[in-house]
Amino acid sequence: MxxxxxxxxxxxxxxxxxxxxxxxxxxxxxxxxxxxxxxxxxxxxxxxxxxxxxxxxxxxxxxxxxxxxxxxxxxxxxxxxxxxxxxxxxxxxxxxxxxxxxxxxxxxxxxxxxxxVFTLSNAAFxxxxxxxxxxxxxxxxxxxxxxxxxxxxxxxxxxxxxxxxxxxxxxxxxxxxxxxxxxxxxxxxxxxxxxxxxxxxxxxxxxxxxxxxxxxxxxxxxxxxxxxxxxxxxETDGRPEVKSRIKALQREIAQGRMMQDIPAADVVITNPTHFAVAIRYDEAAGSAPRVVAKGRDLIALKIRAIATEHNVASYEFPPLARALYATTDIGDEIPRNLYLAVAKVLAYIYQLKASGSDTHLEKPGNDAVPEEYRDLYREDLNGDE
Known part of the structure; x- marks a missing residue:
């Protein structure tokens, strides 16, 4: 010592x-x-x-x-x-x-x-x-x-x-x-x-x-x-308690902006209750769909509530919801490996809006999500699929 x-x-x-x-x-x-x-x-x-x-x-x-x-x-x-x-x-x-x-x-x-250099400190008595x-x-x-x-x-x-x-x-x-x-x-x-x-x-x-x-x-x-x-x-970076408080405020601000973007989403993919990820696809921009909001537990419920309030479609797809939550941040394009799964969900939602009924529509299956993404967070769900 x-x-x-x-x-x-x-x-x-x-x-x-x-x-x-x-x-x-x-x-x-x-x-x-x-x-x-x-x-x-x-x-x-x-x-x-x-x-x-x-x-x-x-x-x-x-x-x-x-x-x-x-x-x-x-x-x-x-x-x-x-x-x-x-x-x-x-x-x-x-x-x-x-x-x-x-x-x-x-x-x-x-x-x-x-x-x-000019200073008066050295001249002081x-x-x-x-x-x-x-x-x-x-x-x-x-x-x-x-x-x-x-x-x-x-x-x-x-x-x-x-x-x-x-x-x-x-x-x-x-x-x-x-x-x-x-x-x-x-x-x-x-x-x-x-x-x-x-x-x-x-x-x-x-x-x-x-x-x-x-x-x-x-x-x-x-x-x-x-x-x-x-x-x-x-002193420069801030003490841990101050940094944690700043991060908390940043999260609150980000969540506030995130909630404002949910009404513009095309679909909210859910787990159904533990995870919720809002997706928006801008066909005119020519880019991949983007994640405009995501959350877990209470935040996921709030995302679903706002989506329901603004008539944004929700779709239960547990493996895809968990995969998107784990691999993306807000504002990111979806990963290439999940293009097919998201495309099938969007196609289903668009057809559903056009026909008004899902009687003759084929729902996307879990096989659309790559194998390595299917078990993400499964151990945290307590049997909720």
Missing amino acids: ADENSSAQEKTEQPTPKRKQDSRKKGQVARSRELNTMLSLLSGALALALLGGSMADDFAQLFAASLTIDQNMVYAQEQIVARLMEVIVAAILILTPFFLIAIAGSLLGPMLMGGW KLEKLSPLKGLKKIFSPTGLMELVKTLLKFVFLSTAAALLFMAMVDDILVLSKHAPDAAAMASSSMLTWGLVILSLTMGVIASFDVPFSLWNHNKQLKMTRKEVQDEMK
Whole structure:
């Protein structure tokens, strides 16, 4: 028993779709900071490659205009403040396209991994977040150890990449002071672009390990015990008593519709009291006769009563009534093996209606019903044939 209880408490089951959906509603989705950082750096490099030249020209013109001071501004302090605000606004407008591309890149990571999720539950204040014990558990958990490893790897990789990058560009950096301002700005933009590309590729190496780990760790956190799966199934499908009540209501509704179709039937085949099956044949449709109603015991009596009330013919044919009850559902066509028996009954009923007397009519015999159908439910009838 102890082993069974312990195994029931182990999270060995894969998360169900409902578990994943509930987790997503709480904002708990797989995320990779390294992927986000890589895409942010790469989008920054793309923005510099596309806009670096124009931004350098615009800033060169802005700096030149800013360093030119009108003589009247020296004696009018409010004009200097207004001019400073104009320069700040102009700088923001120059940088706006760059920031838009960079922001788009930073949003691309979450969209690629986990999708866009917005929830306020994680932002709510929770006293348990201040617990030192929980903080220590996070530090020494597999996730915390993985974060420590990633941090060390990032430090080593990025430091190495930055050192190699600086060594490769040191000569170009030292000669920037010898260039004209516009040429120096262009060269700086180019070097910064390549620097961001190399750093983003370095982060890509770390992200290639972090993304699979984040997906695995998120799935591990969502895993469920057997009891949780069983409880969820009960909650989703409904408890047995609720399901039985729903089925009972469905049966009542189906019976109500069934009773409404009896007046349109051609014949009700009976057992005579235990079973009743109402048959309707639509010659224009060209299909086989269909069962429009069927029932047993009290329902069979009700079917017969409604048939009598609406002048629907009833015909006692115990083997056929039992066979139809066992092999069909309401709305089904009759089985092929019972075509002959039903056809003989319908022919008899049609002839009876036409002549008004059964004196010279031959009634269908039990031999019209295949042998394998004749003994169905016989043991339940207490001698009633």
